Amino acid sequence: MATRPDDLRARLEDRADLLEATRLRYRALKGVLxxxxxxxxxxNHFELLREVATVQPEVDATLAALKRRSEVEGWPRDTGPVKLMLDVSRLREAVDRAARRRLSGAGADAAPVTLGEALLRLETEVLDAGPLLGGRVWAQAVELLPRNLPELRAACAAGEVFERVFKRPVTEGAPAFSEDEARELARALPLGAASLVALWERLERYDSRGRVKDFLQRRMRRAPMRVPRSGPELLLHAAFWHDVARVRVRAVLEAELAPVVPREAELPALLSWHAARASQPELRLECGDAFTEGRAGLVEAAAALAALSRERPRGAWSEETAWARLEQAAQRARTEEGPEVEALRDALRLFVLLRGQARTPARLFSPGSAKPAALDVGGTRDLLALVQAARHAALRQGG
Structure with a gap:
């Protein structure tokens, strides 16, 4: 019994939509080539070329699977699904021939194996050949930055996170972002940074005079006033919100870690740690690519001291736990040296001075505005000894 066309269409499932969209793209690209x-x-059609190249592996797998199935099940050749499959196969061969014919003969030893590779290489050759379309810089930017570039899509995805978190007004005294948002930011920051680097490198490669890159970088700090549509607008939108996120995140972390200043590469890891510490105050900062053991201990010590300086923990157990945490961090950071370590020593000496002589809250002073006298810890350089002296002064003041 013959299979009805409707049944064949149902067997194709969502692959019919893929093949129909591919047929339209093939026809348009064939006409261009x-x-x-x-x-x-x-x-003018780099986006179309990249769309075809991106889905080509899936299209090839679909055509191969449908061809095998049609032969095994004996699908009639006059049915719509079979005609669609044959039409797409014919157009694919035509696009493949046209693309390979347009490729230069240079590098024939490394000829592209698949149609997707051939199309991407063709894009590279056209951009390398120049001249860029149009005399205006913006037209060149549109040409060099098709909207479906993977790097541009990644930058936009990160930019959407930054815009959602930092576009809303912030109430004074309220946290800049929630724990969940901090985790999102920790994932989005490295993604956005890597994507933007790749996009600027693309502009440098294909615009040897650097006019397009300079043009866009002069405008990237302007707040977007409308919904971005073209490739350059998407890049400017993503770059603006990435800068906003970096500045805001750095400000939050610097306030919590003073006098230690977080480095650029440390921001994602510090954000994740910051979010986790809200529910797990005892969580340690793991050393790895961004942190050495000593650097991680220094950051932990700065965060613990800042928390103790802002307010005294409630309850004897909480206070003992907080000081024990600071001592563990100081022990971890004993081998670390540098200006930030010396600044932390000064902060501990100031803590001892203020808590040992008066009841003035330490948060009202800073090492820059009130230099501590030497007292009995003036010559001490060991972090752990300074922490123990600060603990003794705080407990003595509390009575």
Whole structure:
């Protein structure tokens, strides 16, 4: 009994939509590649070329699977699904021939194996050949930054996170972001940074005079006033919110870690740690690519001292736990040296001075505005000894 066309269509499932969309793309791309001024036309259709190249592995797998199935089950050749499959296969071969014909003969030993590779190499050759379409810099930027670049999509995804978190007004005294948002920011910051680096490198590669990059970088600090649509607008939008996120995140972390200043590469790890500490105050900062053991201990000690300086823990057990945590961090950071370590020593000496002589809250002073006298810890350089002296002074003041 013959299989009805509707049944065949149902067997294709969502692959029918993929093949129909691919057929439309193939027809458009075939017309571009076979035209007389094909380079000029292709510069206007880089997004189409990349769409075809991106889905090509899935299309090839779908065509191969459907061909095997149609042969095994004996699908009639006059049905719509079979005609669709044959039409897409024919157009694929035509696009493949046209793309390989347009590729230069250089590097024939490393000829692209798949159609997707051939299309991406063709894009590179057209951009390398120049000149860029149009005399205006913005037209060149649109040409160099198609909206479906993977790096641009990644930068936009990160930018959406930054905009959602930092666009809203912040109430004075309220946290800049929640724990969940801190985790999102920790994932988005490295993604956005890597994507933007790749996009700027792309501009440098294809615009040897650097006019496009300079043009965009002069405008990247302007707040976006409308919904971005073109590739350059998407880049400017992502770059603006990435800068906003870096500045705001750094300000929050610097306030919590003073006098230690977080480094650029440390921001994602510190954000994750910051979010986790809200529910796990005892959580240690893991050393790894961003932190050495001593650096991690220094950051932990700065955070613990800042918390103790802001307010005294409630309850004897909480206070003992907080000081024990600071001592463990100081022990971990004993081998660390540098200006930030010396600044932390000064902060501990100031803590001892203020808590040992008066009841003035330490948060009202800073090492920059009130230099501590030497007292009995003036010559002490050991972090652990300074922490123990600060603990003794605080407990003595509390009575």
């Amino acid at each position: 076979e035209s007389f001024f094909w380079k000029d036309r292709l510069r």
